[in-house]
Amino acid sequence: MQPSDRVREAVRGFTPYAPGLSMEEIRERYGLTRVVKLASNENPLGASPLVKRVLARKGDMVFRYPRAGNPALVAALAAYHHVPKECVVAGNGSDEIIDLLVRVTCEPGKSNVVAFSPCFSIYVQQTKLCGVTLRQVPLTPDFGFDLPGLRAACDDDTAMVFLTNPDNPSGHAIPAEEVLAFARSLPPRTLLVVDEAYAEFAEPAADYSMLPRFAQCDNVVVLHTFSKLFGLAGLRLGIGIMPDWLADHLLRVRLPFSVNLLAEAAGMAALEDTAFLQASLETVVRGRKLMAEELTRLGCHVYPSQANFLMLKPPVPALELFEALLKRGIIVRALKSYGLPELLRVSIGNDEENAMFLAAMKDAIEHGC
Missing domain, CATH: 3.40.640.10 (Type I PLP-dependent aspartate aminotransferase-like (Major domain))
Incomplete structure (x- = not known):
């Protein structure tokens, strides 16, 4: 008997939920001092x-x-x-x-x-x-x-x-x-x-x-x-x-x-x-509009969004761009696990995080990743 025989057959083939990469993981992997996480659709202003x-x-x-x-x-x-x-x-x-x-x-x-x-x-x-x-x-x-x-x-x-x-x-x-x-x-x-x-x-x-x-x-x-x-x-x-x-x-x-x-x-x-909620909402709506406009200027196809994130098809291979952004200290979400390897998803951050993301995107795209 194998140890796994004690587990229900339907469970043996399960794969765990795959969360976004952590900031600590990327800091250690690339020796970075600052990492911006825009992968998990969290509140850009933190907690109330x-x-x-x-x-x-x-x-x-x-x-x-x-x-x-x-x-x-x-x-x-x-x-x-x-x-x-x-x-x-x-x-x-x-x-x-x-x-x-x-x-x-x-x-x-x-x-x-x-x-x-x-x-x-x-x-x-x-x-x-x-x-x-x-x-x-x-x-x-x-x-x-x-x-x-x-x-x-x-x-x-x-x-x-x-x-x-x-x-x-x-x-x-x-x-x-x-x-x-x-x-x-x-x-x-x-x-x-x-x-x-x-x-x-x-x-x-x-x-x-x-x-x-x-x-x-x-x-x-x-x-x-x-x-x-x-x-x-x-x-x-x-x-x-x-x-x-x-x-x-x-x-x-x-x-x-x-x-x-x-x-x-x-x-x-x-x-x-309610003041914090309103400030959070205004930050997201403002950032969503700016990010969509700037990503479009960079040659990305940006899908219309009513959420606190944007899905985009970049002008360079998405998975290569994903890795290039990691090296620059920016975590976004690759959508390969959704069956969409040509697309990325980016959460709306605060104004500083959005600016850092857009600068990293511009640099990576101009250098071919």
Whole structure:
């Protein structure tokens, strides 16, 4: 017997999630003193000053368990998003909510889940882990959403459809009214899970988010994260807003205390710091416009984006440019793992980081990498 024989056959072929390269790794590899990371779509201004103060005060309490169910956080989220608190589930990142949705709604060996290709790797991993078929529909050649094709892939055994809006890695987004019409077209049993990790960055956000329309449809789940605009990627906090009956079932099986005490306190503080949120949003919108214009001048094809990142096709081989940028202390995201080796994705940084990235791009392209 091999040691791996003790592991489920479906798990043996798994590959772990591949995060972006770390700043420490690149510093050590190339002997650099300054590294700019524009690979993981993090907040360009860091964390809210209010969050930092709250975390410092809460440090003495980490020996205590958080309150079961995180009622204070849930109430704050419900008020912030104008939804009933019975419809809110907080999780250890939105990844946990995705995992719970698959486990709670899908029958292994019978149910299927539908999503576009490429899509967030967690959709692929968690359906496979749970023994659920994932049906994927290609995006259009310009990375648009083929909603008729997505609908055609559904049948009476489709438990869920995942739709990321704005999408990653392209930044493409469609108005929420189109999403609402699509939700109403689905089979009676099918849930539409709209992952809105980047929805706050759309212009105007209210036209693209399903949250203002949540009460208009009974088969929609909306996912939001604190990892992007709110600047809490390292604390892992996400939420699902869903019909109350579904929220009740997720809470029955969610592991206890999955949202830790510091994440809970930081989340509530982040909701209150509206000045920081506005400054972060303005930084991203300003930087997105500037970066798109300057990258176009450098000969890149830049795809329209409603997110806090840009996808681009450079005038030189993308993977060579990716390595050339690393040597210059700039980390972006190569999209080979998405099946898009000719493309790169760059997060919007602060003004200084954007300038350093553009200077490195200009130098690398002019020198042929």
